[in-house]
Amino acid sequence: MEICIISALCLCFLLVGDVVEVEASHHPYRNLQSLSGEQPYRTAYHFQPPKNWMNDPNGPMYYKGVYHLFYQFNPYGAVWGNISWAHSISYDLVDWVHLEPAINPSDPFDINGCWSGSTTFLPGEKPAILYTGDDIKNRQVQNLAVPKNVSDPLLIEWVKSPHNPLLTPIDDIDPQNFRDPTTAWQGPDRLWRVIVGSKINGSGMAILYRSRDFVEWIRSDNPLHSSTKTGMWECPDFYPVSANNTNGEEKFSKHVLKASFKNQDHCILGNYMPMTDKFEVDTDFLDEGLDLRYDYGNFYASKTFYDSGKKRRILWGWVIESDSESNDIEKGWSGLQSIPRSVVLSGTGRQLMQWPIKEIEKLRTNKVSFHEKEVKDGFIFEVPGITASQADVEVSFDLPNLDEAESLDPNWVDPQLLCSQKGASGRGRVGPFGLLVLASKDLTEQTAVFFRIFRRHDNYVVLMCSDQSRSSLREGLGKTIYGAFVHIDHREKKISLRSLIDHSIIESFGGDGRTCITARVYPKLAIHTESRLYVFNNGTLSVRISSLNAWSMKRAQIFPMQNRRKQQINYK
Ligand SMILES: *[C@@H]1O[C@H](CO)[C@@H](O)[C@H](O)[C@H]1NC(C)=O
Ligand SMILES: *[C@@H]1O[C@H](CO)[C@@H](O)[C@H](O)[C@H]1NC(C)=O
Ligand SMILES: *[C@@H]1O[C@H](CO)[C@@H](O)[C@H](O)[C@H]1NC(C)=O
Ligand SMILES: *[C@@H]1O[C@H](CO)[C@@H](O)[C@H](O)[C@H]1NC(C)=O
Ligand SMILES: *[C@@H]1O[C@H](CO)[C@@H](O)[C@H](O)[C@H]1NC(C)=O
Numbered sequence: 001m002e003i004c005i006i007s008a009l010c011l012c013f014l015l016v017g018d019v020v021e022v023e024a025s026h027h028p029y030r031n032l033q034s035l036s037g038e039q040p041y042r043t044a045y046h047f048q049p050p051k052n053w054m055n056d057p058n059g060p061m062y063y064k065g066v067y068h069l070f071y072q073f074n075p076y077g078a079v080w081g082n083i084s085w086a087h088s089i090s091y092d093l094v095d096w097v098h099l100e101p102a103i104n105p106s107d108p109f110d111i112n113g114c115w116s117g118s119t120t121f122l123p124g125e126k127p128a129i130l131y132t133g134d135d136i137k138n139r140q141v142q143n144l145a146v147p148k149n150v151s152d153p154l155l156i157e158w159v160k161s162p163h164n165p166l167l168t169p170i171d172d173i174d175p176q177n178f179r180d181p182t183t184a185w186q187g188p189d190r191l192w193r194v195i196v197g198s199k200i201n202g203s204g205m206a207i208l209y210r211s212r213d214f215v216e217w218i219r220s221d222n223p224l225h226s227s228t229k230t231g232m233w234e235c236p237d238f239y240p241v242s243a244n245n246t247n248g249e250e251k252f253s254k255h256v257l258k259a260s261f262k263n264q265d266h267c268i269l270g271n272y273m274p275m276t277d278k279f280e281v282d283t284d285f286l287d288e289g290l291d292l293r294y295d296y297g298n299f300y301a302s303k304t305f306y307d308s309g310k311k312r313r314i315l316w317g318w319v320i321e322s323d324s325e326s327n328d329i330e331k332g333w334s335g336l337q338s339i340p341r342s343v344v345l346s347g348t349g350r351q352l353m354q355w356p357i358k359e360i361e362k363l364r365t366n367k368v369s370f371h372e373k374e375v376k377d378g379f380i381f382e383v384p385g386i387t388a389s390q391a392d393v394e395v396s397f398d399l400p401n402l403d404e405a406e407s408l409d410p411n412w413v414d415p416q417l418l419c420s421q422k423g424a425s426g427r428g429r430v431g432p433f434g435l436l437v438l439a440s441k442d443l444t445e446q447t448a449v450f451f452r453i454f455r456r457h458d459n460y461v462v463l464m465c466s467d468q469s470r471s472s473l474r475e476g477l478g479k480t481i482y483g484a485f486v487h488i489d490h491r492e493k494k495i496s497l498r499s500l501i502d503h504s505i506i507e508s509f510g511g512d513g514r515t516c517i518t519a520r521v522y523p524k525l526a527i528h529t530e531s532r533l534y535v536f537n538n539g540t541l542s543v544r545i546s547s548l549n550a551w552s553m554k555r556a557q558i559f560p561m562q563n564r565r566k567q568q569i570n571y572k
Contacts, residue, residue, distance in 0.1 A: 040527035041504035047337040054335035056301035057316035059119035064153035083113040095557040130181040139175035141165035197233040204230035233259035244344040296484035297517040322478030364551035389531035393550040400541040408454035419465035419483030424448035433537035440525035471521040
């Protein structure tokens with residue numbers, strides 16, 4: 001056994017049975033970590049490469065005790081281009097070591113870019129990557145890569161198949177709209193299935209292919225699903241999900257089909273019949289924007305994987321900058337990954353619930369709590385004693401008598417518009433109440449994450465908003481106000497909110513993860529120790545905080561492996 005000294009400069013990884021020592025140094029990139037007064041928007045516990053452009057998460061997996069994340073990466077700059085598959089590894093999805101890119105554009109079938117794709121475990125637990133290549137003719141084709149050495153838990157080297165490209169855009173397939181293969185699955189007939197995102201004759205769709213050997217693929221007569229209302233489907237994802245019942249009942253087991261379009265990740269739930277590959281959807285993609293989305297804010301091109309170690313489904317999503325490209329170039333990087341989220345089906349079987357993975361809680365420190373505190377009309381108070389620019393806050397509100405809630409015009413159907421027009425700065429009856437995040441002391445900068453409850457017909461409508469309109473004194477930023485409804489059982493008379501705050505990102509989970517909204521914000525004043533966190537209520541009816549727990553978050557250890565140390569990874 002090697003002795004590994006754990007220090008700020010060293011990450012030590014222990015594998016069951018073997019010892020893999022990875023020594024990593026942040027030295028070359030010190031100025032890019034948000035340790036000092038510089039780089040106020042660099043995150044401390046979200047996944048980021050040391051520098052440059054990142055977009056979609058690719059091929060996440062758990063293999064021989066190691067989590068792998070690949071991602072779309074430009075090795076040469078902070079803008080999109082020259083896309084390769086960068087590669088990082090982790091033991092807990094919190095601390096990461098960056099390895100060398102696993103797949104680079106080098107062959108006629110991917111020379112213009114190695115675009116998104118997924119990992120599948122072939123028999124014998126052998127991982128295989130299917131990815132899109134932008135080929136020498138600028139056509140989108142699907143390629144295969146496999147590890148050079150499957151005994152290496154770090155899977156450092158990948159080999160492209162001599163059979164590439166496996167899938168090409170023939171017949172009615174548009175060569176510019178054919179990408180992002182999913183994880184494949186095997187049917188009862190032992191044939192592999194995979195879907196690829198496309199748009200044909202004006203409809204977004206998931207083209208279905210089948211294969212016996214994972215090399216030769218035959219297109220199915222029918223797509224798995226299609227829609228006239230969506231445009232091109234990017235990054236489709238298709239997987240089973242069940243309710244998080246402790247008694248193991250899978251009463252509401254369903255399949256999720258996700259497609260990325262119009263800047264958000266839209267989902268439909270349904271029943272999949274593996275014999276016939278029929279997917280009967282509960283509610284299809286809709287015109288009005290009322291369909292299910294993983295996140296109603298800034299969250300795109302996501303991908304899930306099944307974590308066989310902890311028996312859970314985990315979701316990663318790309319969170320793009322909403323600052324200008326010239327500022328991205330100046331700061332030297334662009335793009336974040338969300339905190340990995342577990343995904344389960346809600347008890348009603350009609351929606352998904354997401355929650356930050358438990359492991360992230362290891363970064364919590366300096367806990368501050370309140371209990372049974374009344375927040376009266378127009379009241380605002382600070383949550384003191386935490387680093388509000390790098391924090392995790394969970395709050396649960398007891399609701400007042402909802403009989404007195406304002407009634408909502410039945411014509412108000414667009415929650416995002418409602419949030420813009422009935423924002424935090426307006427007064428209401430039950431709400432707006434919630435958090436003011438990344439706020440300056442004088443409140444000239446603040447991002448309000450809040451609820452407001454209305455009566456409609458015989459029922460109640462809970463609106464959740466993330467209002468970036470006052471998030472920064474800086475000009476030239478995207479400051480969209482996001483909004484969505486939260487489908488809670490109002491008879492419980494309470495609602496919870498959790499926000500993960502990390503310098504330039506706020507990930508908020510309403511109603512125990514029924515509704516999620518992620519925002520990027522770039523405050524001018526409310527940075528580092530100048531940032532504050534408040535609770536507010538601008539409704540005339542009091543709400544009660546049954547409990548509030550807030551923590552400062554420690555920095556995750558996310559470092560590149562030093563090139564010169566690479567040969568010193570020891571296996572015993
Ligand atoms: C892509 O790489 C080439 C060669 O390294 C470089 O000249 C070019 O600027 C890069 N493009 C982008 C968008 O990074
Ligand atoms: C493959 O990886 C294993 C485990 O890390 C190692 O022992 C072996 O030497 C590697 N084989 C080759 C050919 O590199
Ligand atoms: C698209 O339209 C063409 C011409 O009508 C037809 O041959 C083809 O089957 C259609 N494709 C799909 C997937 O609907
Ligand atoms: C699922 O259930 C487990 C055990 O009860 C719990 O720890 C976990 O937080 C639950 N996950 C979600 C997403 O509700
Ligand atoms: C509450 O409402 C008042 C009056 O409209 C407004 O000045 C204040 O900014 C609001 N509070 C918040 C947190 O938006």
